[in-house]
Amino acid sequence: MWNLERYKENIALYLESGETISYQQIAQSQKEIGSVLRGRTVAVLVCCNTLGCILCYLSLMRKDIVPLLLPANLEEQEVLRITQAYRAKYLCCCRGYLSQNWNPLIAIEDYNIYEIPNWKKTEMSKDLALLLTTSGSTGDSRCVRLSKTNIKSNAVSICQYLKLTQNERAITSLPFHYTYGLSVIHSHLLCGASLLLTDKNILQKEFWQFAESKGATSFAGVPFNYEMMNRFGLLEKLPKSIKILTQAGGRLEPELQEKIAQLAIQRKILFYIMYGQTEATARISYLPPSLALEKAGCVGKAIPGGKIWISEDDEVCYQGNNVCLGYAKSYRDLKKEDENNGVLYTGDIGYLEDGLL
Template sequence: MLKTLHKVSSHSSKILARDDGGDVLRYGDLTDHENFWREAIPERSFVILLCENTVPHLGAYIGLHAAGHAILLLPAKISNAHLMQMIETYQAQAVVSVQNGLVRCEQHYVRSEALHPDLSICLSTSGSTGSPKLVRFNDRQLYANAESIAEYLDLTEDEIPLAHLPMEYSFGLSVIHSHMLVGATLLLSNASVMQPQFWENFSEATSLAGVPFHYDMLLRIRLEKRDSKNLRTLVQAGGRLPKDKVLTLHDIASEKGWKFHVMYGQTEAGPRITWLPHSCIPEYPDCIGQPIPGVEVELVNEEMVIKSSSVMMGYAETRADLSEGDVMNGVLYTGDLAEWVDDRFLRIKGRKSRFIKLQGNRVGLQEIEDFFASIDIEVVCKGVDDSLTVFTTSGPKEKISETIIENFSFSPRSFNVVLLDEVPRLSNGKIDYKSLNALGDGGV
C-alpha cells in the first residue's frame, strides 16, 4: 500500500522526505528499499521497527511494508525491558533499528504462528504507559483514512508538512500517509518546539500538526510573533484543547492568513474521525466538529459509535491474535460520550472509561495504579486531558514524582502528586472516586 499510496512515478526524483540531518528520500528510491527488505527478510514476518522521524526510519518502514511484512511501530527510546516484553508477547521474528544512520536487523523468533494475510500495521494503544495491547490494521483501512484526510484538508503535491509528531503515534503516521497520497514532501523532524531546528523547519513548512501540549508551548513562546513564508495550515488533535486557546489560535491564524482546524480521532479509527473547520470555530469553539468523509457517527446512549472503512481489524494481546481477521466490521464504540450541537457538530461530554490524554498520548489510569501496586506503593489516579492527579499515602511526594517521570516519561507539568492520610473508600471496600474528586488537587 505505501509504495503505491502515492501518485508519483516510481522513477521520479521528487523528494518524499528530508530530515534534520539533511538526508533525503525520493519517491524513485522506494523500489530499492522494497528489494532490500525482500532479501534481508525473505519470508513474511512480524517485524518490530524502532522509530524516529528520520529518512532511514521512513525508508525502512516503507520498504518493510512493500516487501509484505507486518510491522509493529515502537519508539526508538523504548526501554529494553518493554521491548523484550513486546518481542516475547508477539514472537517477533525481527527487530529493525537505525544506529548512526545505519539500519540494523536483529533476528529473534524463527518460527511463529501464521499472520493473517491482510495484517499490515500494528500500533500500540497505550501511548506511554507501556501496555502491550495492539491495534491491528490492513492496507484498506489505512488507505481509507489517508484518502479522507487528503480530501477534507484539500491536500496537494506542493504541501510541505512539518512531520514532527512521532511516526509510531497514529496522528503522526496519518500525517505521513495522507501527504504521501498526494505526492507531497515531508519535513521529518525529531526537534522539539524549544529547539532552533524546529523553527528552521517551521519557516519552510506549509502545515503543522500538533497536540494540545504543543499548542500550549507555541502560545507560551508567542506564536503570533513567529513568521513562516509558506505556512497555510495548523491542525490540532490528540486531546481536548480549552476553548479559550482554540479561539486564540483561530485569531492568530486568521490574522496571519492561515487556517486552524480542530480534529478528533482514536487510534482504533485509523485515526481521524471528525474535524472542525477554521471558519466554524468562532461559533463552536468547544466542539470536535463534523464526521470526516467516509465516517458516520451515531450516538448510542450518548456514546459515540462510528462506522467507517478505516476502523481497525481489532486488538491483539497475544501472537495468536495476529492471525485473526477483521472482527470489527467497520464499527467502533469509542467510549466517549457526546452530544450534537445544532444538529451539526459534535461536542464531547466525557469519557466512559478511565482514560485521559497527556501530551497527545492515551494514558490508562488503571495501568499507572497497577504499576505502583507492583512495587508496593498505593496510588489512586484521577484526571482530565493534560492534567493528571496522583493521590498516594506513601511519601515523600518527590520520590513518587521521580518514579512517574522515570517509568512513564510524563512531563512534570502534566501531573500533580497529592499526599493523603488515607484513601477514601466505599463500604464495599472499593475506592470512593467521588470523594477524591471533591478533594480536588489539594489533598487532606
C-alpha cells in the same frame, strides 16, 4: 499502498543535512531492503523521525511484513519482551540502541534490521498490515490491529478534507509511532507531497529554523504542543510559509482555540480541529476552518466516508472503512479476522449539534 513511482521525480523527504530524497529513491531502497526480508511475519520497529526509520517502515509494508511500532524511549528489555510476545522475526532500531551482541541483517542509514534468533512462525490474518499501541497500553503489549484498507481509506479521507496536493510540505512535529504523527506521513506520501524529516521538538530553535528554511506549509500538534507554543510566544512567530494548522490528540481549551483561530484568520491559515482514535487509524472527525472561531469546543463532522451517531447512553459511535480489525495482546491474536465490521464504539461521551460533534 503508496504508488511511489507515480511521483518518482517529486521530493518525498527533506533532511536536516540539506539532502533530499525523491520518491524514486525510496522505491529503490524498498527493493534493496526487501531483498533480504523473508516471510509473512511481524517486525518490531523502534521509531524515530529519521531516514532509516521511514525507509524500514515503507520497506516492511511493501513486503507484506507487519510493523509493530514502538517509541524510541522504551527500555530495551521491554522492546525485547514485546518482540517475543508477538513472535516477531525482525527487530528494527536505531544503531546503538541494542546492547545485544547481534549482527545486523542489513543496515539502512542510521538503522539496523536484526533477525531474531530462534524465531517461531505464527498464523496471521491475511488482512493484518500494521500494529499500533494504544495510548497507555505499551506496558501490557496491547495493540490495535489495522489493515491496508484501514490505512489507505483514512489517508484518502485526510487528503480530501485537508485538500492536500503535491505542493504540501509537512514537518514531522509528532512521534512516528503515534497514530496522529503516522497519519501525516501516510497522507502526504499518498498524494505525492513532501515531508520535512526531523527528530527535533518544537521547543528547539533548530526545529523552527528547519521549518522556515524548507518552507513548511503545515504543522500538526496535540494540545500540549499548542499550549507550549502559546506560553513561549511561538504562535506569533510561525513561519510565513505555514498555510495549514491541525490539532488532535485531546481537547484544546476553548480560549486557546479561539486565540489560534483568530491568528489563523489574520494570517490566512486554515486551522483544523480534529478528533480521532488509534482504533480509527487516526481520524474520525474534523471541524472546517470556517467554524473554528464560532464553534470553539466542537470537533466537527465525520471525515469523508465516515458516519457519527450518539448511542442511547450518549456514547460517540463511528462507522467507516478506517475502523480497526480489533486488538491483539500477543501472537495468538494475529490470526483473528475483523471483529468490528467497520463500527467503533469510542467510549467517549458527546452530543451532536447541527450535525457537529
